[in-house]
Amino acid sequence: MILDQHIKKWFESKKGTDSNLKSLMKSISWRIVGTIDTIVISFIVTGQLTMALSIGSVEVVSKILLYYLHERVWESATKTKEHEPEKEYARS
Template identity: 60%
Template sequence: MEQTLPKEDIKRSLAKTISWRLVGTLDTVLISYLLTGTLAIAFSIGAIELVTKMLLYFFHERAWNNIKWGK
């Protein structure tokens, strides 16, 4: 008999999305600053990246939650 694992709660997916994006955005801001030497540009790039990648990650995570492979 195959055991059914519970699906991940949407709140957990949101928390993971936000925490991972903060780490990723700090990395992007640092790299952008090292390349441009301008904090304003680095933070602008980081802000855009924060929003777009958070949305992409959230939907990616939710889609993977529906895939049984590897569970």
């Protein structure tokens, strides 16, 4: 409780926005939650803890790679090309 206010300052940015550190921490915590979910489901399906842990360890690496590729595709698909003029819309 004593460190609470000091730690909060690490995550504060402009009002209404997350800091880069907070976004990074949220990404890591979400990946941990997702991997635990995969391990639990794998254990329920296979009934083998070692198999579930193996699936979870492969999944964490593959999901990071897939997310990176997904981001790169979105970046290239939404990038405005320099030689293309911006579209102008009719004004009413």
